[in-house]
Amino acid sequence: MPSARKHRRKKMQQIPRDRKQLRRKEKKQKSTNIACKEIRNSWDASKTLQQNMKEMGLAFNANKALPIPRKLPLPKIIQNCDLETKSAVKKPEVLKAMEMEVELGEKEKQLRLPSDDVQFCTYMLDKYKENYKGMCRDRKNVFQLTPKQIRDKIRTFKRCKGQYKLYLDSKQAAHTDVEMKT
Known part of the structure; x- marks a missing residue:
């Protein structure tokens, strides 16, 4: 006669994992995905967004970068702003690469119908x-x-x-x- 006791399969124990590696992997996955190749290459992960943008010569907040007072004409404001940002730029290659990309223009998509x-x-x-x-x-x-x-x-x-x-x-x-x- 079979025994009245039921034999259940034992659950497999979790495979030990390196928690430190998992945290690093999650941190990489959480980091923002930057579409612009020039910005991505010169990005410093140890610095904040504003610090990175300032080093590249880009504006984090356009309203602060180009304040438009009612008294001054627009061209003078833009010239003043350019002088201020160029002195603080530590990575000018990003700006140059982006300017070259703008001059080349956007690639046209080749749309084809069946x-x-x-x-x-x-x-x-x-x-x-x-x-x-x-x-x-x-x-x-x-x-x-x-x-x-x-x-x-x-x-x-x-x-x-x-x-x-x-x-x-x-x-x-x-x-x-x-x-x-x-």
Whole structure:
């Protein structure tokens, strides 16, 4: 006969962990994630936010950095502020790198639509021009898009510079062929 006593599996003990390492890891995870590469590279974790910003020549509080009194014209204020900050800057390479980035300009995002959407938009534009209500009633509007949805889809198509340029070029080539034949 089996015994009346139930045998339960013993729970595994927790694996000993280095608490100091865990705290360091948590501290790293809690630290702010800085998007700007130049600021991230010259950041000193032992200093406060205001101290870091001041060393880099950046303003923590724009209202304190550029006070705008009603009496003085704006250009004089900006010139005075530039002189004060340049003397306190300990890490000028951050400012220079950020200025170079601004001069280069922002990279344009290459937006691309799926080929089905491009065919739909080109067909609708060729047939209806800007008549979105007419596009809404067309047989090729399989997904039953409303006029505003079609308008938005065509606007995104026009924002896709490469694809829209191909459409315009093909339309221009077709137009010149018609003129040559007549």
